[in-house]
Amino acid sequence: MTNSPINANTYTDRNETRPGLTRVQLAELIQPQANQIREKTTIPATVARYADAMRAADLADVPDTFPPIIVRMIPRADGRGAVPELIVGFHRVAAAMRAGRTWLMAEVVEATDAEARWISAQSNLTHGEPLRAKEHREVFRAYVRAGRCWHRDKRGKQRLKSSRDIAADLHGLRSHTTIVNWMRQDFPKLWKQMGGEIAAPGKDKLTDEEQSQRRRDDALQHLAQVESIARTLTDVWHRGEVLAGLARAVKVLEEAGPCQRIEDEF
Numbered sequence: 001m002t003n004s005p006i007n008a009n010t011y012t013d014r015n016e017t018r019p020g021l022t023r024v025q026l027a028e029l030i031q032p033q034a035n036q037i038r039e040k041t042t043i044p045a046t047v048a049r050y051a052d053a054m055r056a057a058d059l060a061d062v063p064d065t066f067p068p069i070i071v072r073m074i075p076r077a078d079g080r081g082a083v084p085e086l087i088v089g090f091h092r093v094a095a096a097m098r099a100g101r102t103w104l105m106a107e108v109v110e111a112t113d114a115e116a117r118w119i120s121a122q123s124n125l126t127h128g129e130p131l132r133a134k135e136h137r138e139v140f141r142a143y144v145r146a147g148r149c150w151h152r153d154k155r156g157k158q159r160l161k162s163s164r165d166i167a168a169d170l171h172g173l174r175s176h177t178t179i180v181n182w183m184r185q186d187f188p189k190l191w192k193q194m195g196g197e198i199a200a201p202g203k204d205k206l207t208d209e210e211q212s213q214r215r216r217d218d219a220l221q222h223l224a225q226v227e228s229i230a231r232t233l234t235d236v237w238h239r240g241e242v243l244a245g246l247a248r249a250v251k252v253l254e255e256a257g258p259c260q261r262i263e264d265e266f
Contacts, residue, residue: 021068024106026097030074030085032218034113037121037138038131042094050095058099066092068105070123072116074215077256084108087116088123113211118146125171136173140182143170144190160193 050066057064069089073082084106086093096104111119121142124131131139143149148169149161161169163176163183170179184191226242233239253259 021105022108023103024069024071024084025103026093026101028083029071029093030083030215030218031090031093032085032215034218035085035087035116035120036090037117037124037142038135042091046091047094047098050091051098054095054099054101058101068107069093070109070119071106072109072111085116087111087119112146114142114145114147117142118148125173137182137186139170139173140179141186144183144187149190160190163194 054064054066069092070087071084072087074085075082087109089104089106093104109119121139124135125139143166149166150158151161151165153159163179166179166183167174167176174182180191180194183194226246230239230242233242
């Protein structure tokens with residue numbers, strides 16, 4: 001099975017008809033570090049292993065065993081449609097690109113920035129490469145910021161979950177005493193309220209400007225990578241391909257709307 005142009009129809013017949021899934025072009029996929037709970041976005045050995053499994057499935061013309069990636073849709077600045085943003089599946093996307101695939105099947109969800117990070121964290125808890133000890137705390141923070149530490153009691157009132165309930169939600173990642181300590185250090189206001197009756201919390205939602213700034217930071221981070229890699233390209237054709245890609249990016253930016261020209265000192 002493959003989703004390369006050679007065998008795209010077979011892949012579509014076996015996968016794209018699955019309910020609730022959509023096909024996502026990898027070239028259009030935004031992969032923000034903000035949605036990745038790990039310190040390193042991908043582990044090279046894992047990407048290589050996944051890519052080998054995908055190639056083997058492609059050669060045998062059979063479905064692979066990888067679950068669909070999870071994305072959310074970000075509206076385009078010009079109002080014409082939306083662009084997929086990756087939430088879960090960083091290793092699978094990297095492996096698919098390495099295996100020569102151009103698209104993957106994806107589950108599309110609606111999620112705020114905080115919810116997207118928690119969905120990613122929760123996925124890392126239940127499958128994939130084990131998280132490092134230092135990454136456990138980021139999972140906890142994502143859980144709290146996504147509002148998962150709240151529940152409604154029998155009378156319908158919203159209350160903060162106990163440290164034991166939170167520890168259970170996190171699949172026993174750390175003991176309930178560690179949860180209490182983390183809550184005290186990272187969210188002191190919530191720590192004071194643990195076990196007591198409280199008012200419903202307000203939603204911590206980013207403004208459109210703050211969301212745009214976050215995506216600008218992601219774009220600039222990728223551009224910095226391009227600058228570093230460009231210095232290592234020895235083939236004139238390879239440099240030309242990268243230059244053509246940059247020209248396409250400039251065109252997309254100009255079509256998205258008016259731009260404030262910034263003078264950059266080299």
